[in-house]
Amino acid sequence: MNRHLISAGDLSLDDALLILDTADELDLVAERPVKKLPTLRGRTVVNLFYEDSTRTRISFEAAAKRLSADVINFSAKGSSVAKGESLKDTALTLEAMGADAVVIRHGASGAPHRLAGWVRGSVVNAGDGTHEHPTQALLDAFTMRRRLGRLDGLRVVIVGDVLHSRVARSNVLLLSTLGAEVTLVAPPTLLPVAVGGWPCSVGYDLDAALPKADVVMMLRVQQERMNAAYFPTVREYSRRYGLDADRMALLPEHGIVMHPGPMNRGVEIAAEVADSVRSTIVEQVANGVSVRMAVLYLLLGGSAAS
Amino acid sequence: MTHAADQAGRGTRPGGPRLTPRRDAPRGGEEQRKTVLEPAEIRRALTRIAHEILERTNGAADVVLLGIPTRGVPLAQRLAGRLEQVEGRPVPAGSLDITMYRDDLRLRPARALGHTEVPTAGIDGRIVVLVDDVLYSGRTVRAALDALGELGRPRAVQLAVLIDRGHRELPIRADYVGKNLPTSQREMVRVLLTEVDGEDAVLLSASPAEREGS
Numbered sequence: 001m002n003r004h005l006i007s008a009g010d011l012s013l014d015d016a017l018l019i020l021d022t023a024d025e026l027d028l029v030a031e032r033p034v035k036k037l038p039t040l041r042g043r044t045v046v047n048l049f050y051e052d053s054t055r056t057r058i059s060f061e062a063a064a065k066r067l068s069a070d071v072i073n074f075s076a077k078g079s080s081v082a083k084g085e086s087l088k089d090t091a092l093t094l095e096a097m098g099a100d101a102v103v104i105r106h107g108a109s110g111a112p113h114r115l116a117g118w119v120r121g122s123v124v125n126a127g128d129g130t131h132e133h134p135t136q137a138l139l140d141a142f143t144m145r146r147r148l149g150r151l152d153g154l155r156v157v158i159v160g161d162v163l164h165s166r167v168a169r170s171n172v173l174l175l176s177t178l179g180a181e182v183t184l185v186a187p188p189t190l191l192p193v194a195v196g197g198w199p200c201s202v203g204y205d206l207d208a209a210l211p212k213a214d215v216v217m218m219l220r221v222q223q224e225r226m227n228a229a230y231f232p233t234v235r236e237y238s239r240r241y242g243l244d245a246d247r248m249a250l251l252p253e254h255g256i257v258m259h260p261g262p263m264n265r266g267v268e269i270a271a272e273v274a275d276s277v278r279s280t281i282v283e284q285v286a287n288g289v290s291v292r293m294a295v296l297y298l299l300l301g302g303s304a305a306s
Numbered sequence: 307m308t309h310a311a312d313q314a315g316r317g318t319r320p321g322g323p324r325l326t327p328r329r330d331a332p333r334g335g336e337e338q339r340k341t342v343l344e345p346a347e348i349r350r351a352l353t354r355i356a357h358e359i360l361e362r363t364n365g366a367a368d369v370v371l372l373g374i375p376t377r378g379v380p381l382a383q384r385l386a387g388r389l390e391q392v393e394g395r396p397v398p399a400g401s402l403d404i405t406m407y408r409d410d411l412r413l414r415p416a417r418a419l420g421h422t423e424v425p426t427a428g429i430d431g432r433i434v435v436l437v438d439d440v441l442y443s444g445r446t447v448r449a450a451l452d453a454l455g456e457l458g459r460p461r462a463v464q465l466a467v468l469i470d471r472g473h474r475e476l477p478i479r480a481d482y483v484g485k486n487l488p489t490s491q492r493e494m495v496r497v498l499l500t501e502v503d504g505e506d507a508v509l510l511s512a513s514p515a516e517r518e519g520s
Contacts, residue, residue: 001416018418021418021419022418022419025403025419025420025421025422026419028422032456032457033456033457033458034456034457036456037406037407037456038406038407038452039406039407039411297406297416298416299416300416301406301411301416301417302411302412302414302415302416302417303412303413303414303415
């Protein structure tokens with residue numbers, strides 16, 4: 001495995017399976033009376049968050065703490081970044097403090113890649129702009145494997161705002177490595193220009209894609225990144241690309257519904273769907289901790305030379 | 307943990323094939339190898355250990371067997387089978403992975419984890435018998451004791467090993483030993499078990515085994 005986890009595309013099939021298998025074992029720790037392993041004692045993990053986040057930051061923090069690492073949380077608000085400090089200077093500060101791993105979320109695509117060139121520790125991408133979010137893809141794959149027992153040959157439909165979604169890109173890259181067939185379904189305005197080069201197929205009709213899907217993953221409509229009119233009205237979007245109970249009935253019996261969160265209930269997903277037994281949304285959060293433990297263990301647990 | 311059988315099973319690198327049992331195929335320059343235990347001798351040793359466990363634990367009423375992956379697990383299963391044969395009631399057996407508790411994690415790239423499965427009855431108040439194939443430095447057992455302490459509080463912990471090859475680095479001893487095997491540190495002991503390797507044998511080879519950290 002590489003020293004950093006920047007892109008889901010950097011993971012080989014063996015790497016990805018190793019992470020998922022390790023997460024399977026670490027998941028059992030959550031059921032023990034003592035939910036802690038001594039493995040990363042004395043190591044420091046810095047959570048460097050330039051963008052708001054609830055579940056990802058807490059998830060990384062819980063994962064690092066369960067492995068006994070020391071965790072330093074840094075958020076751009078209330079730090080020197082508000083005074084104009086550059087990413088590089090912040091990175092050098094962290095370096096001087098002896099961070100063994102830096103978990104970074106940044107609004108600019110490519111920030112983790114730049115950071116990896118400045119620090120000695122491992123860099124874990126926790127979401128950079130509209131680029132990638134590899135640990136989310138790993139936890140999604142983990143959740144699918146848990147629920148459906150396999151990934152190879154699985155048919156996954158990813159629906160919605162692909163253009164602004166780092167989750168979609170990471171999922172397409174990882175799932176294709178793992179042998180799943182991914183179909184993106186979105187209005188043409190919300191698909192990236194280069195989507196033709198992605199290892200997946202593209203459709204525009206959700207109703208046609210659902211009956212064959214083992215997994216349907218709804219993406220959040222990212223209003224905060226939308227600086228133009230990508231669709232006429234939220235209501236129209238919701239009617240054509242939102243998942244309501246009637247649409248969910250089109251899924252095969254074993255089909256599951258996923259959402260990376262945070263949800264816009266009533267926009268891309270109806271409340272009754274989000275709360276149904278087919279929805280894995282809460283499971284995804286729990287699995288996130290195990291998967292991030294696996295990533296931190298595999299990056300930091302051994303010697304640096306590999 | 308330093309014996310070679312273990313390296314084949316547990317020291318798998320990330321990115322490589324996972325837990326592929328390395329068969330005992332002779333490599334290029336045929337190394338000196340000696341069979342220490344034949345299948346029948348392994349069978350007898352386990353039967354004797356089973357009887358010793360019964361004697362020392364008053365019929366194994368509270369015993370839980372926990373095998374240390376990779377090869378401790380099938381050994382624990384076999385012992386459980388023998389205890390059941392003699393006593394006529396099932397004895398719970400499981401596995402205890404110690405990777406996350408090793409003291410040499412930083413000496414090698416991160417390794418794949420083994421499986422931990424504690425029998426549903428739990429270990430609180432019970433007599434836990436740890437089972438491993440080879441006892442060498444004692445560091446694996448120390449890690450196992452740490453791991454055990456976070457799963458519960460057994461009434462007592464005992465240790466059963468198929469081979470004790472000496473060279474302890476910690477104050478640890480086995481309660482049940484299949485065979486005491488005096489070795490030099492340059493030798494490698496390999497335990498092969500049908501469940502993992504397709505055959506039963508204990509081999510001693512004279513090839514220079516690097517003492518990879520443990």
